[in-house]
Amino acid sequence: MPHDFRLYNTLTRKVETFAPLHEGKVGLYLCGNTVYSDAHIGHGRAMMVFDMVVRHLRARGWDVRFVRNFTDVDDKIIAAAAETGEDPLALSARFIDRYREDAAALGLVEPTVEPKVSTHIDAIIDMVSKLVERGHAYENEGTVWFSVESKADYGKLSGQKVDELRSADVGSKRNAADFALWKGAKPGEPSWDSPWGPGRPGWHIECSAMSSKHLGEVFDIHGGGLDLVFPHHENEIAQSECAHGTEPMARYWMHNGLLTMPSGQKMGKSKGNAFGIRDLLAQYPAEALRLYYLQSHYRSPLPWDPATGAQMDESLAMLARLYEAREVAEAMGGEESAEEVAAALGDDARRVLELGQSFEERFLAAMDDDFNTAQALGVTFELARAINRFANHKKAKKRGAPVVAPALKGFQQLTSSMGLLGMSTQAFLDEVKAKRLQALGxxxxxxxxxxxxxxxxxxxxxxxxxxxxxxxxxxxxxxxxxxxxxxxxxxxxxxxxx
RNA sequence: GGCGCCAUACCCAAGUGGUUAAGGGACGGGUUUGCAAAACCUGUAUGCGGCGGUUCGAAUCCGCCUGGCGCCUCCA
CATH class of the missing domain: 1.20.5 (Single alpha-helices involved in coiled-coils or other helix-helix interfaces)
Structure with missing residues (x-):
């Protein structure tokens, strides 16, 4: 099924026609979480956006290999563990379990591979060694630094120039922008033996090592939140391209916009304004949150106001409308041809038939245009309204099935591309009632x-x-x-x- | 200081050169209903932050201004 699929590429700052490296196959790497606390709804947006990406690419016939990592060795984890006296790896293992529970509760498709740092130390050490051999990195007192001056196009993703960066102390580095590939061990920290003595990986290297191991040195799409563009993704590019001598590391870079609070500030663990996925899913079905996220374009900032439930209530009501419209259509009977019914039951029958027939094309055109989920949903609501309007007719229930059949097929497209309407109407309504009653006591x-x-x-x-x-x-x-x-x-x- | 992004009705939000500016919510009127709710119909931006410019034609391109955000330090 040849089709024109367009995608915004952060690397070129343009919407480009997507063509995978290998015919029919797509390699996708998503920066997952650093596991030292529970995921909040800002993470939820990234999780849900890329879930939609995977679903839609698969719905379009591509064989998607989806890699989403866990960063389970990191400064933040060590700091969090130090506070409770827990072993850092035990703490991260605990939060990995909780993350997986959240992912399941959100209804996310499972990644093909879900690698973590602690089981990829060898690959990381190999990569750092290669960078040292090739003259892109240097060791100083057990710590290995990447030399940004060794890569002429360093900064190409974020548009940063090394000398324009507002940087901290140079310390033992050659350039203030140099970053750690391998950190020498300090007492009490988890560490592994290496050619530079005991230590642990720096922040960015794990994604370079894991992506090349599971997707290859050059792969199709790399995703993550907009706040990861610099330095994380910039540094991944530098490490991977220098270690392998190939480029680009990833051919398309996708970044989702951030959730913003009423003050306009983004939500973040460090801002202390995070709202947990668990708290939200205790009150609302996951699909309501999914619909909320997908109502706006994935690259736009998305407002979140924790003071009112208005946004979630609105999304829940919208979702219920779709479920109910589908239910109404499913309940229709009739054995005639669609043409006969349309001719006999009038304009509203004809309209629901025609909208259903053109739905797939319009829906896919929106989705294929850089995942315009907002527009795709707009088309879906038009269809729901046409169904309800037609359902008002006395004979619709008995004879309407043939003219709503294309619409019902359209709802399947919504499920496969966006993950909405994935349950039975009854199960959905029961879940809503149970959760809302619980919230109300x-x-x-x-x-x-x-x-x-x-x-x-x-x-x-x-x-x-x-x-x-x-x-x-x-x-x-x-x-x-x-x-x-x-x-x-x-x-x-x-x-x-x- | 450097690099980027955003501004569409009361609210959320598509649209990025050319018919009536999607869709959802809110609010008003109506159909329906014992009364409601839901659903459906209908009304609500000659207007797309402001000022200039390019063009036969701009929300859409260019410039300036105003307001806001992200990144440059951990962050989805």
Missing amino acids: VERSEIEQLLVDRTQARADKDWARADAIRDELEAKSIVVMDRADGVDWKIRLVSAEA
Whole structure:
């Protein structure tokens, strides 16, 4: 299936047509987390954005090899372990387990390979040795530094020039911008033997070593948060290209935008304003968060206001609308041809048929244009509205199936490319209710009893009592919905209270 | 000081040279309903931070200005 797929490349600062190195195959490396604390929703955005990238590339027929690493040996981890007296590697192992739980809870596809630093020390030492041999690195008192002056195009990713950097002390380095490949061991720190004595890897080298080991010296796409462009990714490029003598290290560099707080500041562990993924998933289904992230373009900054749940409530309501529209369409029957139904049931039938038929092309055109998920979702909501509009017709339920069939196929595309609508409507609604009730501190049995009472009152045409019960439920944030086939209820959204 | 990015309605957010400026929320009116809710219909930017310029034509390109953010130190 040949198609034009376009992608913004940080390296060239342009949107480019994507062509993988090897026909039909894509190698993708994503900088995962440094595991010394739980992931917050800023990490969640990167996780979710690249999950969408992997899903969509696969949906488009590419065989994607997806590598996402753990940095489990690092200054921050050592510092965190020192505070609790825990062994640094035990601490990082603990947070790796928690990260995996979060990833599963978010509904992320599993990486093909999930390497970590502590099991790649040999590859790292080999790479550092090569850099020393080739004259790109030098050792000083057990620490090995990369020499930025040894690479003429150092700074090509971030546009930085070595002499323009605002730098710290030169210390024992030749140039203030030189960075550590291997750090000599200090007492009490985890360390491994090396040609330069006991020590541990510097911050950037692990990604160079692990990406080349699992994807090759030159691979297709390297991803990460925008805040990693410099110095992390810049330094990865320098190390990899100098060690291997090949370039580019990665042919396309993708960076997701950051979550910003009301002050405009980004969310970050170091800012002390992080909001945990676990806290959020206790209250909302993962797909609501996924929809929230994908409503805006992955490169834009995304506002997050922890003071109100309005954003998540809005996303949850939008998602529920999609699930319900799909449910409505699935419930339709009929054996005629789509043309017959469209001719018999009028403009709304024809419109839902035509929108369904053109959906895939419009949806994919948006997704293939640098992952324009916002536009793809816009197209999806148009389709949902057309379904609901058509569903208002008396004969839609009995005869509508043929004209909504293309729309239902379209929803499958949404699932495969974006990971939305991945569960049954019933399971989704149950999860929403359970999580929202938990957050509100309301018992489900209590609600169900009140609904039984109200149904009886309605059967008796005791409207005053029925309304009184509804008011009582309303006070608990429960909204009652009478339907032809019974009664349903939902949690009123926080934003509706304002 | 250096390198980059952003500014679209009350809010979120697509659109980056040419028909009526997507989509969602909020709010008003309506259909429906015992009353509601949901759903659907309908209204709400002659306007795209400001000022100039290029062009037959600009939210879209160029310049300046204003406001804001990221990176240069750990960060998705």
